[in-house]
Amino acid sequence: MTNERAIIAIPMGDPAGIGPEITAKSLVNEDIYNMCKPVVIGDAKVFAKAIEIVEASLKINVIEKPEEGKYEFGTVDIIDLKNIDMDQLQYGEVQAQCGKAAFEYIKTSVDLAKEGTVKALATTPINKESLKAAKVPYIGHTEMLEDLADTKDPLTMFQVNGMRIFFLTRHLSLKAAIAQMTKERVRDYLNRCDKALQRLGVENRKFAVAGLNPHSGEGGLFGMEEVDEIGPGIEAAVQDGIDAVGPVPADSVFFQALNGKYDAVLSLYHDQGHIAAKMTDFHRTISITNGLPFLRTSVDHGTAFDIAGKNIASSVSMEECIKLAAEYAPKFTRDTLG
Structure with a gap:
């Protein structure tokens, strides 16, 4: 890996699920910052609550563009889409506002990747029912990415x-x-x-x-x-x-x-x-979507609504997801597969 740390976009996932928590827990790991420059795409108030839930010693630095980030251990750079009403947010429940927000985090991340201001995406879980409640016309990440990146049948x-x-x-x-x-x-x-x-x-x-x-x-x-x-x-x-x-x-x-x-x-x-894969190591099995014009890694688990907001969820898979993106990002070529 080169000495230059790649900027990795982390869309926060469904705000009612474990995505914000496992992201916050992952960014307490200093190794992440030694390997890359993580930027969270989400809602700053939701993320601040996640930091409180997991009792992490993290500060939030709200930015508008990835190049404005500090990328210093102990400070989380976040592009704040301000799209969640905290008074209405209920952890572990299907909510239209959360499905809509999760899609917007992904779309913003894809836009940044397409323009080259982030090198890769490390995605957190989204919820199919929440997407449906928000009338988002996709059942999951792969279908979204196919359309947003104009790519057919990614590997x-x-x-x-x-x-x-x-x-x-x-x-x-x-x-x-x-x-x-x-x-x-x-x-x-x-x-x-x-x-x-x-x-x-x-x-x-x-x-x-x-x-x-x-x-x-x-x-x-x-x-x-x-x-x-x-x-x-x-x-x-x-x-x-x-x-x-x-x-x-x-x-x-x-x-x-x-x-x-x-x-x-x-x-x-x-x-x-x-x-x-999962019998080898369930938590460290990471998915990579190949064939997109950018690199994307993902955890291979869901939103875990049953434990959301309780500081129970393990961040091992999310940490591995970010690290794998950081490992491949400097070597990744952006040309299409044809």
Whole structure:
């Protein structure tokens, strides 16, 4: 990493959830300030309350632009959108004002990233029901970012303890996901994953593709998907110049990647990769959205309304989220994937 600390935007998340608390707790960690320049995008009154809740020794410095920040440990620079009525705020409840505010924090962060005044986004949790109550036409971060950044079908990558996992399919039934496991899709995704790691500055890019069936189908004995589609897709990607192997049985490929045999694994469906990552370390599993014109990392948990405002939520995931953004930001290239 270069000596120049990158400016990382942290949209505060749903004000009724744990986002403000875990952000405040994270910014008590001096390592964060040694690695980057964090700027919170949110509501200063909400954040001041979060500081009080978590009993943090932090001061707030309200700024209008990222370049005005002090970026000194003990002081939190915040762009104050002043969009929450504190008299109406109820922790742990779905509220339209919170859904609207959470969207505005993200939009402002994206605008700053697109103009290049922040190097990356490290996002906190938002709530689908609150977005719906506010008539915000998105169900989550990925859909927002696709639209706001004019990007189609961004790649999701998990990173935990050095292991990277991409996903061939995401929110589909297992039956529908299997129908998507075509030669063409496997080939396309391996090429896109390789470009995504290039943009993150990763020099060694050896991929393993996880198998679908037990023992990767055992040559057709337990299913023909590996023989007919997955294997040929890998071979086609290799012909394109991608360093890829597989399909490797799913009961061993993630362990092997965790121990350095592979630089990334292409998981075939949602739970296959999610279980592997979260069983490795639930709190330190961080999501990176690749394919955007800027870097975005995210915690992989929700707003936790049941414990919001109680100083119970762990900030480990948020701290890792910011640190990972800081790690990749100096190496990240802003060109599109095409």
